[in-house]
Amino acid sequence: MSDWTRDEMMTVAAARMLWDGCVCFVGIGLPSAACNLARLTHAPDVVLIYESGTVGTRPDVLPLSIGDGELADTAACVIPLPEVFSYLLQAGRVDVGFLGAAQVDRHGNLNSTVIGPYHAPKTRLPGAGGATEIAAHARQVFVMLKATPRSLVAQLDFRTSGGFLEGHGARAKTSMRGTGPQSVITDYGVLKPHPDSDELQLSALFDGATVDAARAATGWPLKVAATVGTIAPPTAVELETLRALHARTREAHRRPVRLPA
Amino acid sequence: MTARVTALSDAIAAHVRDGACVALEGFTHLIPFAAGHEIIRQGRRNLHLVRMTPDLIYDQMIGMGCASRLTFSWGGNPGVGSLHRLRDAIEHQWPAPLEIDEHTHAGVAAAYSAGAAGLPFATLRGYLGTDLPSVNPRIRSVDCPFTGERLAAVPAINPEVTILHAQRADRHGNVAMHGIIGAQREAAFAARALIVTVEEIVEELPPAMNGIVLPHWIVSAVAQCPGGAYPSYVHGRYPRDNAFYQRWDAIARERAGFLAWMNRHVLASRDHATFLASLRQVA
Numbered sequence: 001m002s003d004w005t006r007d008e009m010m011t012v013a014a015a016r017m018l019w020d021g022c023v024c025f026v027g028i029g030l031p032s033a034a035c036n037l038a039r040l041t042h043a044p045d046v047v048l049i050y051e052s053g054t055v056g057t058r059p060d061v062l063p064l065s066i067g068d069g070e071l072a073d074t075a076a077c078v079i080p081l082p083e084v085f086s087y088l089l090q091a092g093r094v095d096v097g098f099l100g101a102a103q104v105d106r107h108g109n110l111n112s113t114v115i116g117p118y119h120a121p122k123t124r125l126p127g128a129g130g131a132t133e134i135a136a137h138a139r140q141v142f143v144m145l146k147a148t149p150r151s152l153v154a155q156l157d158f159r160t161s162g163g164f165l166e167g168h169g170a171r172a173k174t175s176m177r178g179t180g181p182q183s184v185i186t187d188y189g190v191l192k193p194h195p196d197s198d199e200l201q202l203s204a205l206f207d208g209a210t211v212d213a214a215r216a217a218t219g220w221p222l223k224v225a226a227t228v229g230t231i232a233p234p235t236a237v238e239l240e241t242l243r244a245l246h247a248r249t250r251e252a253h254r255r256p257v258r259l260p261a
Numbered sequence: 262m263t264a265r266v267t268a269l270s271d272a273i274a275a276h277v278r279d280g281a282c283v284a285l286e287g288f289t290h291l292i293p294f295a296a297g298h299e300i301i302r303q304g305r306r307n308l309h310l311v312r313m314t315p316d317l318i319y320d321q322m323i324g325m326g327c328a329s330r331l332t333f334s335w336g337g338n339p340g341v342g343s344l345h346r347l348r349d350a351i352e353h354q355w356p357a358p359l360e361i362d363e364h365t366h367a368g369v370a371a372a373y374s375a376g377a378a379g380l381p382f383a384t385l386r387g388y389l390g391t392d393l394p395s396v397n398p399r400i401r402s403v404d405c406p407f408t409g410e411r412l413a414a415v416p417a418i419n420p421e422v423t424i425l426h427a428q429r430a431d432r433h434g435n436v437a438m439h440g441i442i443g444a445q446r447e448a449a450f451a452a453r454a455l456i457v458t459v460e461e462i463v464e465e466l467p468p469a470m471n472g473i474v475l476p477h478w479i480v481s482a483v484a485q486c487p488g489g490a491y492p493s494y495v496h497g498r499y500p501r502d503n504a505f506y507q508r509w510d511a512i513a514r515e516r517a518g519f520l521a522w523m524n525r526h527v528l529a530s531r532d533h534a535t536f537l538a539s540l541r542q543v544a
Binding site for chain 2: 028072081127129132160254257261
């Protein structure tokens with residue numbers, strides 16, 4: 001039994017993928033934690049952009065929403081939302097887009113819209129938001145989600161955001177400018193696309209995870225790369241930094257707000 | 262047209278009719294809750310609501326039966342989960358069927374910008390690799406006349422009424438806002454009528470070289486409404502009540518609990534000040 005959680009391992013693994021100075025479009029939840037962990041450890045000059053228009057933001061606590069005041073207070077600049085999507089994202093000025101999803105298929109396509117038929121949904125999810133264009137135009141995309149056969153699926157119920165589409169170079173024939181989902185970070189390890197088929201395959205395992213466990217948590221017959229790496233466990237500094245960030249965040253979100261008069 | 266400083270209830274009564282296309286904008290910040298509650302109190306029906314992120318205010322308006330159509334791009338409780346009233350309307354047609362016109366953020370932002378510019382449609386390199394065009398016939402494409410590139414096209418959004426909340430206005434109706442401003446300026450210029458609630462009305466606004474000022478001649482009505490964005494926030498005045506957004510999940514999960522809360526706090530309150538006072542009693 002390790003002394004860190006799978007969420008922590010995922011967050012640390014994702015944070016390590018960001019480099020200092022990289023321009024990163026951040027989603028709420030695990031991606032936001034990972035991006036700020038990177039900023040607080042090895043990548044102090046990472047440029048974090050939240051779709052609310054806060055650019056180069058350095059929040060002391062994680063935001064609950066994509067537009068908490070904390071993000072604006074600590075931003076290098078705050079720009080109108082249409083400019084975020086046109087001048088920054090569509091124009092190719094974002095290195096990494098970080099996305100979550102309810103479902104991912106073997107070609108890295110994402111569903112965050114609906115479970116069941118669109119017009120008669122079993123579960124209606126929030127929908128695309130910024131994800132469709134992030135998936136298209138960020139130079140590369142990292143996806144984070146917990147692996148179960150219901151989240152890593154053979155067939156999406158709805159394609160909200162394009163990964164490698166049908167695979168085998170299909171994406172390259174579109175006007176999607178980015179290179180697509182280069183890493184899918186799950187709670188057993190990391191999947192990366194095969195260079196020819198574009199099919200996601202097991203590339204690295206977390207310390208203590210097994211290929212069998214990875215296959216059991218995947219809804220398609222998961223292929224395994226020729227060499228599967230092992231991702232080093234979180235360091236003491238990574239864990240302390242992440243836990244302190246979460247503790248500050250919990251405290252801040254619980255703080256009662258005095259109702260305006 | 263001269264902007265009119267007026268009571269919020271008069272502004273809603275004068276400009277928001279049953280069946281109207283109405284946009285209450287504000288991206289997490291400056292969400293016009295007071296105005297949305299007044300629309301609920303006045304019992305408007307069959308509205309076509311437009312908003313990038315429906316948020317709690319549209320969850321409330323939809324759950325109270327104000328809307329028959331929704332244009333949106335992300336319908337969740339940010340950082341918390343579902344909007345249960347929105348889901349109930351889509352999944353079970355309660356309290357009424359809700360036609361949805363679903364987009365992406367980039368698409369709605371572009372559609373507001375086109376609306377503000379008086380153009381019939383917006384074009385963007387968007388909606389690529391997604392199933393959205395197959396369920397929304399309003400998402401189409403156009404070939405660039407110069408390069409031949411196929412681009413997405415969406416119709417301009419021109420709400421009959423856009424409603425915003427801002428920090429300040431002057432007595433002529435010029436409106437100043439700062440902080441996260443989302444697509445509010447575009448939604449304002451795209452609208453045929455613009456209602457703005459503000460924290461404070463001042464004699465004169467200081468010159469704002471690059472601050473966001475909506476000029477008085479595009480503003481139809483200004484109403485002073487302190488706390489009007491609560492439980493969202495107003496930069497420099499009061500923070501987002503994240504704990505309330507988390508509590509909303511339980512309040513809105515079941516129909517009966519939702520209706521009881523709305524009756525107690527919104528319908529039983531004559532205005533926003535009374536609404537805030539009713540929440541203070543609970544706290």
